[in-house]
Amino acid sequence: MSSMRQLFFIEPGRLEWRQVPVPVLSASTDAIVRPLAVARCDLDYHIVTGRVPFPGPFAFGHEMVGEVIEAGDAAGVTPGMRVIVPFQLSCGRCDNCRRGWTNSCSAFPPYASYGLAAGSRHEFGGGFADAVHVPFADHMLVRVPDSIGDEIAANLSDNIADGWRAVAGPLSARPGASVLVVGGLAQSVGLYSAAAAVALKAGRVVYLDDDAEQRARAVALGADALPLALADRHAARDQFDIVVEAAGDAAALGFAIQSTAANGVLTVVSIHLARTTPVPLQQAYYKGITIHTGRVQSRAVLSDVVQCVACGALRPAPVTHRIAHFAEAADAMDSRGPKIVFLP
Ligand SMILES: [Zn+2]
């Protein structure tokens, strides 16, 4: 076999299967992985629906779990192993990787990711394919415990890890703290934050969203859920120690700041797409809150997240709204709901 199928994003509303060369090992630390499940990332949804203007064509799909089918002598894995492929490429050797900044590894161009060549400006291939090339596999690949199924393992490579990082650090510094998630644009990441907060024993977990189905999912994850209702109010009824803003608009960001308690921590996991976004910084100053935004350190947090799912504390399954097959991927990628997972 010298060529294989690969799904490409062409333009909003249009995905297309094309033939591409089969990836090959080029270093002793390389591995080739056959995807076993690929999930739609929250960003993917906004790319295919045109809200995020990424120019095609590029290979699509970056939340994935797979089976090693080939490995170099120093890849640290062997054929047959089930592995999570972190969506960001990183080497594990450079200064940034050593600091845990695997989202900006010096060995790769900025934003290096699978399935997002419009961002990284380099094509690393995508998950909707028969095989994916993994460099630095000894560092990159994370083995999947038998207790975690493919349909969950796929989401771990990006969105579950993303939801996790928004609450895990703040909760370990302040065990039992209260957590508020302002839901919206980053549909699954917000829900995964709520699930992670429940798993990590936050004192109280409240999820806000105007979408009743999203609220029902949050309740299934163990959180309290209420409408966001931004038109009616500027802050939550209570102040929260830890706040996650997943809504992606200026009013929601202001609401999140107003709802963060003095000396609290706010993590903005959504991408604010406007060129500039007004921020009520005076409020943040007087309350002394810490505001963090930026891309997840996918590989760096993955081991802890996998462990938390494997031990049964973190139960992300209610977030998945649909399981489909690769053959449906071109048509079903805009499926309404927070998380669709595709099996080959
Ligand atoms: Zn993603």
Ligand SMILES: [Zn+2]
């Ligand atoms: Zn690196």
